[in-house]
Structure formats: C-alpha cells, structure tokens
Amino acid sequence: MLTVFLVTGVLIATTILLALYRAALGPGVFNRTVAVNVIGTKTVVLLVLIGYYFERPLFFDLSLLYALLNFIGTLIFAKYLERGEIWSS
Amino acid sequence: MTNNKGGKGYGILVTFIVMYLFWILLSGIFDALHLGAGLICSAIVALISHDLFVKDGGLPFDKFWRLLVYIPWELWQIVLANLDVAYRVLHPKMPIDPMVIEFETTLRSDFALVTMANSITLTPGTITIIVEPERGKFWVHAVAKAPADALLVDQEMQNRVAEVYNEL
Amino acid sequence: MVELISIIDAIVTLFLALGLFFMFTGAIGLLRFPDFYTRLHATGKCDTLGEVLIIAGLLIYHLFVYSPGAELSVKLVPVKLLFLIAFIFLTNPTGTHALMKAAYTTGVKPWKLGEKRQ
Numbered sequence: 001m002l003t004v005f006l007v008t009g010v011l012i013a014t015t016i017l018l019a020l021y022r023a024a025l026g027p028g029v030f031n032r033t034v035a036v037n038v039i040g041t042k043t044v045v046l047l048v049l050i051g052y053y054f055e056r057p058l059f060f061d062l063s064l065l066y067a068l069l070n071f072i073g074t075l076i077f078a079k080y081l082e083r084g085e086i087w088s089s
Numbered sequence: 090m091t092n093n094k095g096g097k098g099y100g101i102l103v104t105f106i107v108m109y110l111f112w113i114l115l116s117g118i119f120d121a122l123h124l125g126a127g128l129i130c131s132a133i134v135a136l137i138s139h140d141l142f143v144k145d146g147g148l149p150f151d152k153f154w155r156l157l158v159y160i161p162w163e164l165w166q167i168v169l170a171n172l173d174v175a176y177r178v179l180h181p182k183m184p185i186d187p188m189v190i191e192f193e194t195t196l197r198s199d200f201a202l203v204t205m206a207n208s209i210t211l212t213p214g215t216i217t218i219i220v221e222p223e224r225g226k227f228w229v230h231a232v233a234k235a236p237a238d239a240l241l242v243d244q245e246m247q248n249r250v251a252e253v254y255n256e257l
Numbered sequence: 258m259v260e261l262i263s264i265i266d267a268i269v270t271l272f273l274a275l276g277l278f279f280m281f282t283g284a285i286g287l288l289r290f291p292d293f294y295t296r297l298h299a300t301g302k303c304d305t306l307g308e309v310l311i312i313a314g315l316l317i318y319h320l321f322v323y324s325p326g327a328e329l330s331v332k333l334v335p336v337k338l339l340f341l342i343a344f345i346f347l348t349n350p351t352g353t354h355a356l357m358k359a360a361y362t363t364g365v366k367p368w369k370l371g372e373k374r375q
Contacts, residue, residue, distance in 0.1 A: 117330035
C-alpha cells in the first residue's frame with residue numbers, strides 16, 4: 001500500500017509542474033493567480049499523503065492550516081486586484 | 090433588525106461552545122494544560138468575533154433539515170459537472186462556446202444567495218460572476234449552450250433552492 | 258481477515274486513481290483552454306472533486322487499516338479529514354467566484370468562438 005501512496009505523490013508533483021508552466025507563461029496577472037491557487041490546492045493533498053507515507057500524524061494539522069492560508073490569500077489578492085486597495089476607509 | 094434571542098450574550102455563548110467543541114475534537118488530548126488553553130482561546134475568539142458567526146435571530150433549525158435533503162442532489166450534480174468538463178477538455182476538437190448570461194430570481198436573504206451562487210459554480214458548465222442582492226440578479230458565465238439553457242429555461246435549480254429557504 | 262484487507266486496498270486504490278484522473282484533467286484544461294474564464298471552469302470544478310476523492314480514499318484507509326486498537330488522538334484523525342473535506346467544498350468555489358468577479362469588473366474580455374488564443 002505504501003508504494004501506491006508514493007506513486008500518487010509523484011504524479012501529483014507532475015501535475016504541479018504542469019500548472020507551473022501556466023504560472024510562468026500566462027499573459028497577465030489573473031492567469032498567474034489561478035495557477036498559484038491550483039498549486040496551493042495540490043500542496044494540501046500532497047501534505048496529507050506525506051503524512052501517511054512517513055507515518056507522522058503532525059502533517060494533517062499542517063494541511064488544514066495551509067488550506068486556510070491558501071483560501072485567504074486568494075481572496076485578498078482578488079480584492080486587491082479589483083479595487084486597488086484592501087481596506088476602503 | 091433587532092436580536093430577539095436575548096441580546097448579544099446568546100451570540101457569545103453559542104460561539105464559545107462551538108469553538109470549544111472544535112478545540113476538543115481537533116486536539117484529542119485531555120489534560121489540564123490543553124483544556125485550560127482551549128478555554129482561554131475560545132473565550133477570546135468568542136468575545137472578539139461573535140457577530141460574524143451568529144446573525145440576528147439565532148440559528149434556524151428547520152432550514153438545516155431541508156438543507157440536508159438538498160445536499161445529495163447537489164453531490165450528484167457535482168459528479169455530472171466534472172464528467173462534462175472532462176469530456177470537453179479531453180476531446181480532440183474541444184467543443185466550447187462561452188457566453189455571459191444574466192437572470193433574476195426571487196431569493197433575497199444572505200444564506201439563500203450564497204447557496205445559489207455556490208450551486209451554480211458547482212454544477213455543469215456555469216460559474217457566477219456578480220450577485221446583486223437587492224433584486225436577486227445573477228450574472229453567469231456559461232461554457233456552452235446546453236448548460237446555459239439548463240439554467241435559464243428549465244429553472245430547476247432556482248426552484249429547489251427556493252423551496253429549501255421558503256422562497257426567501 | 259486477509260480477504261478483508263485486500264478488498265479495502267482495492268477500494269482505496271480506486272478512489273486514489275479516480276482523484277488522480279480528475280486532477281490531471283484539471284491541469285490539462287489549464288494548459289489547453291484559450292481564455293482565462295474557461296481555464297477557471299476547468300480548475301474550479303475538477304480540482305475540487307479530485308482533491309475530495311483522494312482525501313476520502315485516505316479516510317477509508319485510516320478507518321479500516323490504521324485505527325483499530327490505537328489511542329484517542331489517532332482515532333480522531335478522521336474528524337480532521339472530514340473538516341478538511343467540508344472546508345474544501347465550501348471555499349474552492351468561493352475563491353473561483355472572487356477571482357472571476359475581479360477579472361470581469363476590471364475589464365478582461367471573454368473569448369468568443371473564432372477568435373485568437375489568449
């Protein structure tokens with residue numbers, strides 16, 4: 001069973017490389033933001049897989065935390081691109 | 090709109106209980122240090138941001154029941170949506186024809202608009218762009234003609250969400 | 258006892274393979290589609306379901322292989338994974354919608370059939 005986790009992890013890392021191509025190439029800032037959001041989502045899955053492969057229960061908390069950070073980062077970035085500022089006072 | 094469930098003490102109490110339950114479920118260790126630290130952290134969070142969690146009027150319980158009935162239909166729509174997108178991506182000729190459509194609904198409350206926007210994003214071929222709360226108007230980007238028709242002509246999703254929230 | 262474990266192995270491998278298929282579809286859609294809005298369609302839907310399938314597969318693995326006869330903080334891991342699944346179902350579409358709204362009100366033009374790739 002552990003080799004199945006290893007193969008899945010390597011294939012997800014390949015998917016991250018494909019998304020990195022769009023992050024480097026995409027014309028404009030919106031395509032790059034989408035690519036970074038996708039890389040963040042796949043990092044969450046990769047962290048849970050590593051937690052099972054190396055048998056360390058610490059990594060599940062890390063994945064929960066990174067899912068939160070990824071979501072808030074994308075929202076703040078979208079708000080900044082729309083208005084030019086984050087808090088309108 | 091005034092809070093008719095006993096002032097903001099109710100909001101603080103409910104937020105404190107839910108946060109403490111989260112702490113206990115996520116840590117799983119029951120000695121004095123962790124339980125005491127959980128008490129202090131839940132109290133601080135409940136005092137600072139209780140009005141983001143419990144709106145006026147408390148938590149409605151009959152809406153949760155109808156929401157639970159609505160969720161299996163939505164899960165089936167999610168599976169259909171992903172098969173549709175996979176077909177359009179992997180086909181050699183890539184049959185897409187994007188367009189922007191707009192329509193009005195009869196939903197007015199916050200919960201109903203959020204559920205409708207989430208459902209439109211999760212169902213085959215459509216994503217919400219802008220939601221206007223005063224008149225219940227949605228701008229939607231559709232990826233081909235068939236999903237756009239399913240949203241405009243059939244009106245199946247509007248009817249289902251409206252019956253969960255009593256056409257609010 | 259041996260038969261039960263190999264059935265669970267097959268189910269977990271099936272979930273992981275399906276999740277991987279949808280994640281690959283999302284990444285290929287990110288490269289193939291001609292416009293920003295259509296790329297958001299591909300990733301916003303396929304990434305969510307692929308991720309939920311993989312984490313659900315790992316949840317089944319934990320419940321049947323790992324968890325019988327262990328202490329409480331190992332038995333509570335499925336609750337954390339369920340929180341993660343619910344969180345991803347609620348927040349990935351919201352992030353997609355926020356990005357699309359920002360692009361639309363800033364003036365990025367949608368692609369119609371027959372134009373050049375962007």
